[in-house]
Amino acid sequence: MASSTSSVADSDGDSSASSQELLSILQPLGYSANSCGYCSEIKGGRSTTKSSKSYGCWAHVLSASTYKDLLDRGFRRSGAYLYKPDMAATCCPQYTITLDASAFKPSRSQRQVLQRFAAFMRDGEREGQAGWGPAPSERSGAADAEMDEASVKGVGKGKDKGKGKGKAGQSAAADWGEAVHAGDWEQSNPTGPFKHRFEYIVEPASYTDEKYALFRRYQMEVHNEPASKVSAKGFRRFLVDTPLELEPTRSSAYSYGSHHALYRLDGKLIAFAVLDLLPKAVSSVYFVWDPDYAGMSLGKVSALREAQMVRELERAGAWEGEGGRYMMGFYIHSCPKMRYKADYQPSFLLDPETNVYYPWSQCKPLLDTGSRITSFATIPAPLDPSVPVGLERAASGAPQSSHDKPETSPRKQGDKDDEDHEQGSDEDEEDDEDDDDVDFPSPPPPGCLDPTTLSKDLLLRALALERRAIMPLLLSTAWHDPQSQAEVRELLASVGEGLVGKIAVWLGR
Numbered sequence: 001m002a003s004s005t006s007s008v009a010d011s012d013g014d015s016s017a018s019s020q021e022l023l024s025i026l027q028p029l030g031y032s033a034n035s036c037g038y039c040s041e042i043k044g045g046r047s048t049t050k051s052s053k054s055y056g057c058w059a060h061v062l063s064a065s066t067y068k069d070l071l072d073r074g075f076r077r078s079g080a081y082l083y084k085p086d087m088a089a090t091c092c093p094q095y096t097i098t099l100d101a102s103a104f105k106p107s108r109s110q111r112q113v114l115q116r117f118a119a120f121m122r123d124g125e126r127e128g129q130a131g132w133g134p135a136p137s138e139r140s141g142a143a144d145a146e147m148d149e150a151s152v153k154g155v156g157k158g159k160d161k162g163k164g165k166g167k168a169g170q171s172a173a174a175d176w177g178e179a180v181h182a183g184d185w186e187q188s189n190p191t192g193p194f195k196h197r198f199e200y201i202v203e204p205a206s207y208t209d210e211k212y213a214l215f216r217r218y219q220m221e222v223h224n225e226p227a228s229k230v231s232a233k234g235f236r237r238f239l240v241d242t243p244l245e246l247e248p249t250r251s252s253a254y255s256y257g258s259h260h261a262l263y264r265l266d267g268k269l270i271a272f273a274v275l276d277l278l279p280k281a282v283s284s285v286y287f288v289w290d291p292d293y294a295g296m297s298l299g300k301v302s303a304l305r306e307a308q309m310v311r312e313l314e315r316a317g318a319w320e321g322e323g324g325r326y327m328m329g330f331y332i333h334s335c336p337k338m339r340y341k342a343d344y345q346p347s348f349l350l351d352p353e354t355n356v357y358y359p360w361s362q363c364k365p366l367l368d369t370g371s372r373i374t375s376f377a378t379i380p381a382p383l384d385p386s387v388p389v390g391l392e393r394a395a396s397g398a399p400q401s402s403h404d405k406p407e408t409s410p411r412k413q414g415d416k417d418d419e420d421h422e423q424g425s426d427e428d429e430e431d432d433e434d435d436d437d438v439d440f441p442s443p444p445p446p447g448c449l450d451p452t453t454l455s456k457d458l459l460l461r462a463l464a465l466e467r468r469a470i471m472p473l474l475l476s477t478a479w480h481d482p483q484s485q486a487e488v489r490e491l492l493a494s495v496g497e498g499l500v501g502k503i504a505v506w507l508g509r
Contacts, residue, residue, distance in 0.1 A: 021065050021066070021502070022061060022062075022063035022066075022245055023061070023502065023504055024059065024061055024062045024243075024499075024502060024503045024504070025059070025060040025061040025062075025465055025503070025504050026058070026059055026060070026062075026082070026491060026495070026504075026505060026506060027057060027058040027059075027506035027508065028057050028487040028488060028490060028491035028505065029057050029058055030055070030056065030437055030440070030487060031053070031056075031438050031439065031440045031441070032053075032056060032436060032437055032438055033052065033053050033435070033436045034050055034435050035047045035048070035049070035050050035051070035052065036051050036052040036090075036091050038091075038332055038338070039052075039091055039092060047091065051090070051091035052085075052090050052091055053086040053090040053091075053438065053445075054083045054084060054085050054086055055083065055084050055086065055445070055494045056082065056083040056084075057083075057491055057494075057495075058080055058081060058506075059077070059080050059082050060080070060243060060506055061243055061245065062080075062243035062244050062245075063244075063245070064244060064245075064277070064278045064279060065278075065502075067244060067278060067283075068281055068283075069496075069498065069499055069502075070082060070495065071096060071283060071327055072096070072350065072355060073355050073495065073496055074087070074096050074350055074352065074355070075495075076096075076330065077242075077243070078238060079237045079238050079241045079242065080241055080242065080243040084448075085330075086445040086446075087372075087374050087445065087446045087447070088372070088441075088445050088446050089441065089445065092332050092334050092335055093332065093333070093334065093352075093372060093374075094330035094331070094332050095330060095331045095332070095333070095349040095350060095352070095363075096327070096329075096330060096349070097327075097331035097341050097342075097347055097349055097360070098281075098327050098328070098348050098350075099307060099325060099326040099327075099344050099345075099348075100346050101308075101311050101314075101324050101325060101326045102311060102314070102323075103346050104307055104326075104345065104346070105176065106176050106179075107343065110300060110343075111176070111179060113297045113301060113304070114183075114304060115179065115182075116296075116297075117183050117296060117297075118179070118183035119183075120132065120183070120196065120296070121183035121184075121185075121194050121195070121197075121198045122182075122183065122188075122194045123194075126295070129295065130295060131293065131294040131295020131296065132293065132295045132296060133265075133292055133293060134292050176308075177308045177311060177312070180304055180305055180308045183198050184198060184199070184200060185198055185199055196265060196266055197264075197265070197266050197267070198264070198265055199262075200262070200263060200264075200305065201261070201262040202259050202260070202275075203260055203262065204246060204257065205239070205240050205242055205257075205259055205260050205274065207232075207235070207240045210269050211235075211272060212232050212235050214269055214272070214288055214289075214290060215235050215239065215288050216230045217290070217291065218288045218289060218291065222291055239274050239285070239286055239288075242257070242258035242276075244258045245257060249277075250317050250319060250320065251313070251316040251318040254277065254316065254318045256277050256278060256279065257277060258274070258275070258285075259275050259276075259277060260272050260273070260275075261273040261275055261302070261306075263298065269290075270289065270292075270293050270298070271289035271290060271293070271298045271302065272287075272288055273285075273287045273288075273306065274286040274287070277313070277318075279319050280319050280323055280325060281326070281327050282306050282309050282324075282325075282327065283327040283329075284303075284306055284326070284327065284328055284329055285329075287299055287302050303326075303328070303344065307326045307344065310325065310326045326344075328341050328344070328347075329341075331347075331349060331360075333364075333367040333368075342360055342364075345360070345361075346359060346361075347360045348360060349376070351375055351376045351377070352373075352374045352445075352446035352447050353375035353446045353447060354375065354377065354447075355447055355496075356376075358376040358379055362376070362379045363376050366378070366379070375446070440486075444493060448493045448494050448496075449494075449496065449497070450493065451486070451490045451492070451493035452489070454489060454492060454493065455497075458500050459474060460472070461500045461501050462474075462488075462492060462500050462501075462505065463500075463503070463504040463505070464479070464504055465505065466478060466507045470504055473488065473505060478507040484507065488505050488507075
């Protein structure tokens with residue numbers, strides 16, 4: 001395996017605090033067809049046909065900057081598996097959706113969610129009601145003991161990377177972020193402490209038995225997965241393992257990479273979010289919550305916290321300039337339970353054909369026709385002028401073909417799948433055996449280059465990892481094998497010319 005210290009020159013200056021970024025190592029896996037979790041009429045089920053089409057690759061090492069570029073080309077990750085839905089062929093088109101965090105203002109109902117959450121922590125409102133914790137008869141002195149111990153030890157103190165308190169006396173209208181933190185224990189007054197101790201702790205992604213136990217219960221009770229399908233190995237692979245290295249940001253308080261955001265109530269883990277902190281973005285991967293607290297709307301609480309986290313990273317100087325985005329995964333207009341993501345505005349959808357972001361409000365009329373939309377180019381005003389240049393086109397560059405390719409692999413990507421910002425279990429990390437290898441389409445899927453006509457310049461700049469050494473792709477032994485060359489071409493066509501030189505193709509020789 002290549003050393004993670006391999007680096008290339010940083011082209012935009014935002015990928016890290018240094019002038020170098022990690023060289024990413026990607027292994028081509030190819031185009032595949034899989035059953036779909038969005039098509040099934042049975043909760044937790046999958047389609048009876050393999051109608052979900054995508055291109056996939058395995059990331060052995062992945063820099064935060066390169067992953068952000070891949071997100072802006074329609075990719076998502078599930079563990080170390082990266083996939084891009086084929087928007088011209090997949091059954092349920094999945095559009096990358098991103099929220100302009102600085103312009104976002106919570107709706108009245110979203111503010112009420114935060115108010116109810118804070119009132120519970122502060123005064124115990126709704127305590128004992130269904131969905132606001134275990135039934136009173138189920139509670140024991142253990143919870144109180146945990147809270148007392150946490151008070152003594154200061155559980156989570158100093159670890160919260162998601163806080164960014166507003167100035168004293170600032171109105172909620174001026175900064176809604178204050179409402180996000182209103183229920184945090186640190187807001188409690190020693191002379192009149194909150195009834196409950198709530199802590200939000202952001203830490204590097206890691207495995208604990210406590211996290212797995214909550215994940216197992218969530219998958220079985222919320223998504224109706226059979227016990228035989230939920231395993232510690234699958235949990236690690238899906239929500240702990242990551243190809244992203246922890247990298248410094250411009251602020252010493254934060255690091256890029258994969259994190260778990262823990263929700264602790266009186267010392268008990270009641271939820272956790274899996275997040276990727278990236279240059280100018282917080283990308284949501286998955287969210288798990290305790291079914292005993294279903295009434296708290298924890299999914300919505302987490303979405304609001306994560307949008308606020310983007311603002312706090314920006315204020316802390318984690319990256320240069322403005323334009324931070326909250327990346328909520330995929331928006332699936334054909335799946336009603338996935339439309340809730342449009343409740344957070346102003347949001348933008350990635351055009352599959354050009355890798356340009358268009359305002360959701362302008363895309364919706366086209367999507368409402370029920371037709372398959374692979375390009376928003378017919379929209380009169382191509383781009384909202386408020387969208388920063390860095391978001392107008394993916395950093396990986398505009399495609400050189402009229403067709404570009406996204407691919408879908410519901411086998412692994414966790415995504416929020418209903419109005420309460422839950423993450424879908426339809427992308428099951430154990431379902432690799434359910435995939436059928438399929439030939440790469442011709443013409444290529446929207447958003448991809450044509451692998452058979454890659455430019456000479458692109459191929460000359462491409463790198464490969466072979467026999468544990470980084471070398472020019474054209475000098476590798478595998479390049480002269482027809483099958484290996486076809487696989488490499490498909491990978492380069494899918495990631496785009498802009499990432500050539502930032503990635504090395506793992507050839508496994």
